[in-house]
Amino acid sequence: AAGVIQSPRHLIKEKRETATLKCYPIPRHDTVYWYQQGPGQDPQFLISFYEKMQSDKGSIPDRFSAQQFSDYHSELNMSSLELGDSALYFCASRTLAGGSYNEQFFGPGTRLTVL
Amino acid sequence: EDKVVQSPLSLVVHEGDTVTLNCSYEVTNFRSLLWYKQEKKAPTFLFMLTSSGIEKKSGRLSSILDKKELFSILNITATQTGDSAVYLCAVVLDSNYQLIWGAGTKLIIKP
Structure with a gap:
């Protein structure tokens, strides 16, 4: 099954550079979540999208932006990278259709290292 | 393909009941297994398990790992409504510290 x-x-970047992370949700999933997990820390919720519209916003820095496209994939754009942005960035998807609980599936993550 | 499977998908019990959540895994390079509780937005860490047979305990929660049979269980005794959440299991791979996540178990505790 597709994940x-x-x-x-x-991804390895230098300070002050930009980075774009991509997430392709499971087919027919309408909701995407982005998380940032620093070393030894819990994942921090950044932002979510439902049906291509931002649905919730967490601790996403102003230097970051994200969007969900018509094919439901999402991109997290990070500018003016700082050393503290080095982390694992997870994307998760789910469908809210049906009204009942539908599990959230996490991707394998993108490991960003800022030097 | 590395995978982590949690069961049941959802569970509804009454306050005071004891629940057992399951997490089985098939991965190429196992390093450790993590349990998280997700209530609203982001998962919060509960336990990290690396060795078989050693129970980790925190209050009413406990967890144990079986590396031979490739599974872990999370037990919650004397459940309370505040235990209602999605419980996530993730395996850390030894090769690159990548996390492979399970889909979670949604636990609902009824008063």
Whole structure:
């Protein structure tokens, strides 16, 4: 079965550079979530999208932006990278259709290292 | 293909009941297994398990890992309504510290 796909899997950037992370949800999933997990820390919720519209916003820095496209894939754009942005970035998807509980599936993550 | 499977998908019990959540895995390079509780937005860490047979305990929650049979269980005794959440299991791979997540168990505790 198809899972959540994230690309790239690993990314190394210099300070002040920009990075774009991509997330391809499971087919027919209408909701995408982005999380940031620093070393030894819990995942922090960044932002979510439902049907291509931002549905919720967490601790996403102003230097970051995200969007969900017509094919439901999502991109997290990160500018003016700082050393503290080095982390695992997870994407998760689910469908809210049906009204009952539908599980959330996490992708494998993108490991961003800022030097 | 590395995978983590949790069961049941959802569970509804009454306050005071004891519940057991299951997490089985098939991965190429196992490093550790993590349990998280997700109530609203982001998962919060509960346990990290690396060795078989050693129970980790925190209050009414406990967890154990069986590396031979490739599974872990999370037990919650004397459940309370505040235990209602999605419980996620994730396996950390030894090769690159990547996390492979299960789909979670949605636990509902009725008063």
